[in-house]
Amino acid sequence: MGQLYRNLQLSPQKHIDYAKEAIESYFSLLQNSSFSNQDNLLCRSFGKYFENLFVLSQTINYKKNEAVGRFVSLLETDKLNDFTKYSIMDFIVANGKKIDKETFQTFFDYSKKIIENLESRVLESYLNLLVTLSQKLSASPSEFHEKLGDYQISQIETQKKESFVYSIFYSKALEEYRKAGNKSKIEETAVLLEQSKKKIDLKKVSVEMKDEEFNKVLNLWWELIQTKTSVLVEKGDSKDIYEYLTVEKLFTKSVEVKDETNMSILDLVSTYVFDVNKNISKDKSMAFNPYFLQIKFSLQQIGLIFSKGIESGKISFESLMDYLKSKTWYRYDFTYEMPDGKIEGINWIDLLSPSLQAFFVQQEIDLKTSSHNSQGYVLAIDSLVLKFEGLLREFSRALGAQTIEIKKNGTKERISFDKLLDNEKVRALIPEDDIAFFKFLFTSDGMDLRNNIAHSFYSTKNYSSEKMLLLIVALLRLGNFKIEPKKNNTSE
CATH class of the missing domain: 1.25.40 (Serine Threonine Protein Phosphatase 5, Tetratricopeptide repeat)
Known part of the structure; x- marks a missing residue:
């Protein structure tokens, strides 16, 4: 039949x-x-x-x-x-x-x-x-959304005590209660979800690679990086090092190709990804991110450049500030006089200086003591992450790109970070690889630094010199364009 x-x-x-x-x-x-x-x-x-x-x-x-x-x-x-x-x-x-x-x-x-x-x-x-x-x-399907929420809550009883899957069921239930519009259950479940996150222990697991050929390639790559870095720092001056970090192809835009004809065994598995705030996303694509792996490799090289550069005296707070003042558009005075005589606008060098100074102070302490004090990078990272969005908006205004939109009720609203990077005028100037890098750093496409910092989702252990190094590279790359303040600039 x-x-x-x-x-x-x-x-x-x-x-x-x-x-x-x-x-x-x-x-x-x-x-x-x-x-x-x-x-x-x-x-x-x-x-x-x-x-x-x-x-x-x-x-x-x-x-x-x-x-x-x-x-x-x-x-x-x-x-x-x-x-x-x-x-x-x-x-x-x-x-x-x-x-x-x-x-x-x-x-x-x-x-x-x-x-x-x-x-x-x-x-x-x-x-x-x-x-x-x-x-x-x-x-109305509200009744059944509520029952679906109740069903998810009931599944918790089948789990082991303090299991991490509590958060999965609470998250699913919360979504159903939202669809049902049940405010009391939304509030109750949201509280339970937050409490369950405190019990999640996301431990790192180290896996030793046994493939000898892979290890040989990895060792060869590391030897080449060490040699290349030594030549850069020993033969070049401060300007050469900063220009290398600005224009070198350290990050290549990740292109994912999905073959619909082949199904991996992983397609049969539900993958839950926990962010820094222990929120859950059911997203198989985040289970393995090749771009993140590439960032980790590039970060080893960047870290080596900074450690050798600081030891040689060629990378320092003073040399970096000199470079920003002479080679980037941050040096321009973006202040302007209003009709009433008041001065508005921003001097970006003044605003960037405290963050970078705090970083170098802590970095030198870490290098001398062979330690890493996460707390010492809190102020530097918090400041530079938020300043970067301001720089991107300033950059967009200088290009004549849209930075605000008018809602139907007539109110103004700032365009989101993602939309700023998606503007055609911005994309025409910033290389695609750098756009991808900025999105990875600051948006939900990757590390989501802007959201995590702005909403205080980071605890002390989430701060590191590595994050600050990536931020400095982003700062150098965004500053590498010839733009000037627009005349008669007005504030948002």
């Missing part, structure tokens, strides 16, 4: 008589089949045969109502198990053409009636189906 269906699908003519013959055969097969509803394999086979019947009847518009009616007549019987009934209803709803509302109402009434007695493993499926059916019937 399955072969007949496939032949019809592959046939160039798709002769309607053969299709009708197949439909009649499916009707006969399903009518005369007899098996226990406890036999999951045969129930599944029944469902697949019905799907074939349904698709064929829909395709040639032959006995499609009878096909649906045959299944409806089985809903109140015990011929099929609950999951098979759900699967067929879900298939009809998703693939049916011009299905009458009476059928949707029948599915809705049946599903709503039995959900109180369903086993846990199929309850979630029926509730999701009821949400879809409510929408088909132009009814």
